[in-house]
Amino acid sequence: MPAKGMLLSSSPHSFTQISTPRMMLSVIIALIPASVYGVYLYGFQALALILVTVLSAVASEYLFRKLIKAKTTIGDFSAIVTGLLLALILPPKTPLWMGAMGAFFAIVVAKEFFGGLGANPFNPALTGRAFLLMSFPAAITTWTMPHGLALADATSTATPLALVRQGAALTDVAKYFGASDVGSLYRQLFMGYRSGSLGESSILLVLIGGLFLLALGVIQWIVPVSVIGSAFLFSWLLGMDPIFNILTGGVVFGAFFMATDYATRPLTPAGQAVFGIGIGLLTVIIRKFGGFPEGVTYAILIMNLATPYLNKMRVKKYGFVPPVKPAKPSKEAVK
Amino acid sequence: MKSLWKTFKQGIIYENPLLMLMIGLCSALAVTSSVSNGIGMGLAMTFVLLFSEIVISLFRKVIPNSARIPIFIIIIAAFTTMVDLVMKAYFPELSKSMGVFIPLIVVNCIIMGRVEAFASKQSFLPVVFDSLGMGLGYTWVLVAIAAFREILGNGTFAGIQVMPGNFQPILFFILPPGGFLVFGLLTSFNIWLKNRMAKSEKAKERA
Amino acid sequence: MTAKTFRGGAHPPEQKDRSSGLAVERLRDVKQVVIPVNQHFGAPLQPLVKVGDYVKRGQKIADADGRMTVPVHASLAGIVKKIEPRTQSNNLDGPCIIIEAKQPEPVDGVVESTDDFMPPLDPFVCSKEEALARIRAAGIVGMGGAGFPTHVKLAPSKPISYVIANGAECEPYLTIDERTMIERPEDVVEGVAITMKIVNAPEGIIAVEENKMHAIPLLEKAIASSPRTRAGMKIRVQLLKTKYPQGGEKMLITAITGKEVPSGGLPMDVGCVVQNIGTLCAMVEAFRDGKPLIERGLTITGGACTKPANVIAPIGTPVADIIAAGLTAVDDEALRRIIYGGPMMGVAVPNYAIPVQKNTSGVLFMNEEEAVHYEEETCIRCGRCMRACPIRISPALLAVSVETGDYKEAEKIGLLDCIECGSCSFVCPAHRHLVQKFRVGKQILRTIKQKEAQNAR
Amino acid sequence: MDLIKIFLVAVLVNNVVLMRFLALCSYIGMTSDVGQSVGMGFAVTFVTVLATAATWPIYHFILVPLGLTFLQILIFILVIASLVQLVEFYLKKNIPGLYASMGIYLPLITTNCAILAVTFENISFKYSFIESIVYAVGVSIGYLLAMVLLAGLRDRMKSSPVPKFLQGTPILFITTALIGIAFMGFSGLIK
């Protein structure tokens, strides 16, 4: 007979090797190319910002959990993802203390207040950014031209979207960024030489990261495709340049890394499709009519609000039989 | 006297309308982007509460039960209008910045609640203490919220610069979402306080 | 031949090579059996014997009236020692008949046969009613897991177009069905033919997963040489992708026919009857030899099992006795968890004194390494469970409504449709105990519905 | 176009609950269930429009000519209160079906400050009758929207391990704060 007490568990008694930290780690890996390129473009300042947001995100989570005497959860690495993503969607020149404050808000208010990993209804990193944008609108809309690793004082510029918003034509934008024509502007935007948030510059590198996550099965295609597709379609419908619109700002970055955030996107495929389309549409509407030149942050946050309802758009279950309504006895039958 | 004092204290802490009873919230959040607004609203509210309660308590015997609600409304509305007129006449700035919220005192759940639950059943003195207690309870919470929001969000307290010059105001706090957040945290603090009080009371009982 | 499959599912490590090459051995000279009275899905039975009675092998020892009942037979000739509650393989205490082996005294120098079998019956000649009566009399229940009375299943009220032999054996570790297909392909084919005859089905399909490819030539040979196919019966082998839970009958039907069994419905609603390999062989023996279901094959394996084996043992044999007989061995020091059944759907039990039952397809002895258990973390809403669920109910959302006690919503999502396959729990990176919650939830929902029905009356 | 603008501003940009802090009592109290919040939202819409339709003419055709504009507060609240009562009586007796689904919310509406606020603002914004009605609909739809969104999130939070000290009302306000942050995205949308 067995020597000691047996483990009594409920089936299944076998588990996958894939764990939460592993998934988070793959997101971090997917973000490395974009981060490194960001540091290459904006230098030491960018590196410092990344470190500060990541560290304060982790520290906030750790300390908050200690405070409420709950289990420490920094081991799941999700705070690192949040901190890293926050840095990547902020202007490179954001003062470090603001970055720290945003990370604190993201982790404590947007995530831990709701119960931590998976329970937060709003994307923490985006909430952190929106908080900073509301609180310090001047600083969070101050952009710099890529200046490489040189420690030279960066000069303020406008982003391509801000230029367009101020009425510039695409050719002007091209000139502004030193491209010869619109075609080469597209190329330049795709490869990533322009002003903008720290991590969103190079569409190519963001795509590489995103495809890596797709290949690993960490994210699914529905959300990114519907976000980018609908942004493309609606810009075209509203008479804007669709290619320019998806190559600038955070559309691609948001589509792959932020709209796919597990906790805040709908779980069901149909819900995800509507979610993505909504993000694309809102992004374009805010860009065209709204008070901001760029709308991805708010578009995702607004669609986060709809997530509980989108989750009701469930897949038809196996062998679904539509419930038969008790048929009203027809008149003839009564006769 | 002791019971009067207790009535007074009830409103300030134990049955604080905003924190404990969670009623009359709208004005509390809307006007607290600055301390002076908070004080103004608190006083206006206390005034209406005090006089409505007094009048209703005095007339409670002649008010027929079936018509009491409309009559209460009339009385409250009358006092609210007076406050509104007086503010418009002598404090135009304050009146403007509080906008529609002064007239809205009339539907403030606190007043109707107290009037029904207390004034229509009690005599003059307790009514005075109750309304003052409730009013004070309301006002201090308003000022507390306002102070927090104004200092962090604007760097000032009642219009006076209190934060060092290089302080960057965190605009979030004077914007509406900031109001909700601050109030949420305040209620949380209060629930904690309430639990503690309940615990210590129980401990007392046991002893 | 292209391998068919269904949407969803998971790929737990197979672990079959430990025992897949081992021929089935028969356990003999069992001293004592503990036969649970209730081994089927349906109304409870009454013992027909008293303590002290002498019973023959194959003698009916418990039965009851009613459609959903299947008798139980003595798997050993001997004396009834006790009738008392013992722990069964579902971890519950239930009445068991304990029989101690005893050779009968020779009467007039001749030893009377200890077997009490029925006369053979030709299923292709007798009437359908006779055939079904024989299946019931032989105590045959589904050996694929649920223990559903086979005679009920084989009396469908709808026309049947396919009889499917479930050779998928998708549970990791288990290899007994695979061995049976290799060692007794003729019986498998014969079983399919008998089933086809009883339910009047035009086509029979033997479904095999890709990882059991080597059984296919043997099966095809058996089909080709079977007198039944020569007489015109249409039987074929179908290859399936190796994926869990390919062997679930709903998944099997969908993979093969493309149809979905309606929610709350039965395989016969889409014209299918699914039979486990073991059940088929038991049927063949019941007709050919008149032998009731008194023994079954099972796989004994696992990390703490030092001598894996595929065994045929009399029903009621405590697993400890199989070890004692030397057919298999277990390292008690390393042993950390015992599972009756497979790792995905089996039951963890406290010891291995529990007897082999009609639906025990395997016993796993897991070592420390295999017996990992994770603390439940919060759901990160990754949606992996939703993609794995073969029934496409949203486990993550279902778990929420079960946890918050919202059973109305849970029922709408499909709580009662869950087949408890465990795919969702297996793939969950946060190690949520989803299936266990659903199981509890189903129980509660059923009581709620019962109450409602009562109130409605 | 102007009417659409009035409507959209009232629903999204200057949402009554999220940006203007009105009608909070019922917003917090009546969102524990999605169905309930929808019912309340529609009841409010109904009464707000009715109240606007009643108070606007009273103000412009009675109070102004008589020089009694200072009685605005008193008259308006009386009118709204009686209106609610009458509607309630009427529904209860004559359309019990509708009363069963909506009537229970009516008493709450008397003290819903959003309704009174709308009637005041119609006057102070110098809206025409049509504009007033559109504004009333806009505000109440904004209210409905906020209610439904919070109800959805509350439903979701039922299973969240919210820290103890925030459970109950605090987390509702914090959620509202975050909904407000998201709604900031609409600011400046209509100029």
Next chain:
Amino acid sequence: MKGIAKLGLVLAIFAAAACASLAVVYAITKPQIEAQDQIALTASLKEIFPEAVNFEDVTDKIASKDPNIKFLNAVLVKSENAPIGVAVKAAGPSYGGQATLLVGITLQRSIAGVRVLELKDTPGLGANANNPGYFVKKAEKVTFPGQFTGKYLTDAFAVKEDVIAITASTITSKSLTKIIKTAGDSAAEWLETVTADTSAETTGGK
């Protein structure tokens, strides 16, 4: 039936009493309230035109060219006897809703001064237009409306080029500038017609 009438009567008595006392308060405060707007307006006017003595209402005579911008009030400002300028109280949309400005124009078609009367924009951003402590030119302590003083209407009014914008509040800056410009242009145009009559007294353009 009697009960109902009694109910109505009691209600009527209470209402009458309440309203009567209200009427008294109203009668007392009324002059003060009505004066309030005028007092504020005059104070602002006096700030813009220090030598102003009396005002002539010309609201009906000046019309806005922009349908979104409404002129609430317009006065001809006079010193002892001669006109010295025009002031227009104009309202138009800004970031957070209606903004109301008082724009003063000299006879020389230059802006005498701008006062923000009402602004609902975001505190700390657009609302800085009305913040006496917020300077667009820090060194010279020039506020946002202050920068317009002395500017000729014929000058360029392009925001971010000729007009310094409030940090991160382009929308507010543009809206306010547009109100100022519209009000100024209309006023100047009207002045043209007036000065045509009284051209003897005035000095003409710049």
Next chain:
Amino acid sequence: MVTIVLITIAFSAILAFVLGTALGFFREKFKVERDPKIDEVREALPGANCGGCGFPGCDGYAEAVATGRSPTTKCTAGGSATAEAVSKIMGVDAAREDVVSVLLCQGTKDVAVSKGEYVGVQTCRAAKLSTGSVKACSWGCQGFGDCVNVCKFDALAMGEDGLPHVNYDNCTGCGMCAEECPQKLFVMVPREKKGSIVLCSNRNVIKANVLKTCKTGCIKCEICVKSCPEKCITMVNGIPVTDYSKCTSCGVCVQKCPTHAYKLLEVDVMGEKKKVPVLEA
């Protein structure tokens, strides 16, 4: 000044009269019969209609209280006074027998053997479903406190000994725990009840099997049945049952019971001797 006052008075008097009559009239005309208790409760409520109670207005709450769907203490606006008043109204007919809940299991961690190391969902129901029983005794308390979670009156707490303990001051006898417990271990007993009771639910009829699993289980020796001077104990389904109409609380059965499964309600269960090593929540 006088004119405006006069106009006001005239106007408001007329308006109020009209409104008042109309209201009264409509009330008469559209009268709908309903439970007078609702009105009674409604009267006691402040009428603030704030919705703080979670019901649609005071009327909604009054109805909920009157029909027993809601406790009487939910009105926040009215505070404690209102709660008392409402309770008083409702209390009049809320007079039912004052019962309390008694746990029929003494299988603390140290006396009851556990079956193995259970892992999984930490509720009694889940544990029972997956393992039959986490204790070797199939009838015993699972010890995850499902009952504690459903008790709305703070009357149950999980003890360090692994059993729930009833706080008899708080228990209202609502029966939620009895309903919830998957092992059906609670019985409702009148608070003033005296007499003996067996605190074990093990129906395993084999003595040795009981003792193997729990040192304080009822071993079906039937000494109690034999020793009771009043002959008031009978075995029902393997568990001795006291006939309280005859029981005199003499305590003979309690003394004789070899495993101390028999107890006296008034002393050992609800009395001073009850053990309450309760974990601080």
